[in-house]
Amino acid sequence: MIDVRLLRDDPEAVRASQRARGADEGVVDAVLAADTARRSAMTTSEGLRAEQKALGKQVAQAKGDEKTTLLAKAKELAEQAKAAAAEAEVQGAEFDRLIRSIANVVEGAPTGGEDDYVVLREVGTLPTLDAPKDHLELGELLRAIDVERGAKVSGSRFYFLTGVGARLELALLNLAVDRAVANGFSPMITPTLVKPEVMAGTGFLGEHADEVYRLAADDLYLVGTSEVALAGYHADEILDLSDGPLRYAGWSACYRREAGSHGRDTRGIIRVHQFHKVEMFSFCRLEDAAAEHERLLAWEEEVLQAVEVPYRVIDVAAGDLGTSAARKFDCEGWVPSQGRYRELTSTSNCTTFQARRLSVRERTDGEGGATRPVATLNGTLATTRWLVAILENHQQPDGSVVVPKALRPFMGGLEVLEPVR
Structure with a gap:
């Protein structure tokens, strides 16, 4: 959640962030009012507890009628203190509910919605292809992708990666892990089921909760990214960042309901319910x-x-950022069959938003000193959707696909994927 001190000291910055996102800025005043009510209730409750403590000492020393009078007063004060504590709890819960409804404060992102992104750069040469085949046609020629049997077994938006398709995905993910380790990340195989407090702590149970699969009988959630498990890895801990960021690379299966995507990207494996991903995650100052x-x-x-x-x-x-992100960069790969770029990977700076919810902190004054929330960041290093761009950009007129040189060591030296006749 956002820093309450920022809300109190500079509410206009939070209002501006809400406007940039296209969100309700009126919630800022509602949170400020709730904060005032919460602090007032806490002050009343604490005052009554202090009065109770002082009265208790008087009762211990009093005798006779004076003690009887003081005991009656103590009973009345106890009821008042109990009611005040209950009111403070109610006001605190309302404040917590409201402040959690405010997304992270935007930092430098363009104002606007999904179509208002800014292109920072284009990299690489677009292939020259006459009548390019799409990834599913190529995948079927290569016997690498089987969506028909995926649908038979699990329903729409499921698939099998078979033969060289399975090998290609494993090669891609292993390449990503190798590069991550070379850049100082600790590889992790993460849980794909997490507790509600971890899912909520990362910001995925807000406006995008309908994207998340829930196992009601166990009160657990299936993750849509290993970011969730990695963010929760250090929950309720104090980290030592004196040697720099702590970096993890999580490999996991990921699950998304794709709610609201009816009729979009139904062909192939661009938008599916289950996929694999290697996710970078960083805890830093x-x-x-x-x-x-x-x-x-x-x-x-x-x-x-x-x-x-x-x-x-x-x-x-800003309007296309997730709840937790203050800024996000996407890398979009060229998809020849569609003649456009499609998202392959993204990286988000979540500043202290997730860490506040999950209580991940660092010390500011050495051992025993004050603590403060850390920053968390995430970024996808490779995922199943990349196969779409790899197959289509490296296709040959006969339906074969050239294996990128960087992937060949992970595929036994295989250089070309040949159609199966």
Whole structure:
């Protein structure tokens, strides 16, 4: 959640962020009013508790009628204190509900909605292809993708990766892990089921809750990204960041309901319910977050260049940011069959938003000193959707696909994927 001190000291900054996102700025005044009511209730409750303590000492020393009078007063005061404590709890819960409804404060993102992004750069040469086949046609020729049997087994938006398709995905993900380790990340195989407080702590149970699968019988959620588990890894801990950021690369299956996407990208594996992903996650000092964000983006670009996919980098507009992100950069790969760029990866700077919810802190004054929330950042290093761009950009007229050089060591030296006749 956002810093309540920022809300009190500079509410206009929060209002401006809400406007940039296209969100309700009136909630800022509602939170301020709730904060005033909460603090007033807490002051009353604490005052009554102090009065109770003082009266208790008087009762212990009193005798006779004086003691009887004081005991009656103590009983009345106890009822008042109980009621005040209950009111403080109610006001505190209302404040917490309202402040959690405010998304992270935007930092530098363009104003506007989904179509108001800013293109920062285009990298690579677009292939010259006559009547390019799409990834599903190629995948079926290669016997690499089987959506028909995926639908038979699990329903729409499910698929099998078979033969060289499975090998290609594993090669891509292993390349991503290798690059992550080389850049100082600790590899992690993460849980894909998490508790409600972890899912809520990362900001995925707000406006996008309908995207999340829930197992009601166990009160657990299936993650849509290993970011969730990685963010919760250090929940309720105090970190030592004196040697720099703590960086993790999580490999996991991911699940998304794709609510609201009816009729969109129903062909192939662009928008599916289950996929695999290698996700970078960083815990760092707030002052280092912007620079760390640039590093995550550079590492994403490094892997995209390694698999020789043309792409562009966009600065995502405020209205298209997730709840937790203060700023986000997307890398969009060229998809020849569609003649346009499609999102392959993104990286978000969540500043202290997630860490406040999950109580991930660092010490500011050495051992035993004050603590403050850390910053968290995430970025996708490779995912199943990349196969779309790899297959289409490296296709040959006969339906074969050239394996990018960087992936060949992970595929036993295989250079070309040949159609199965």
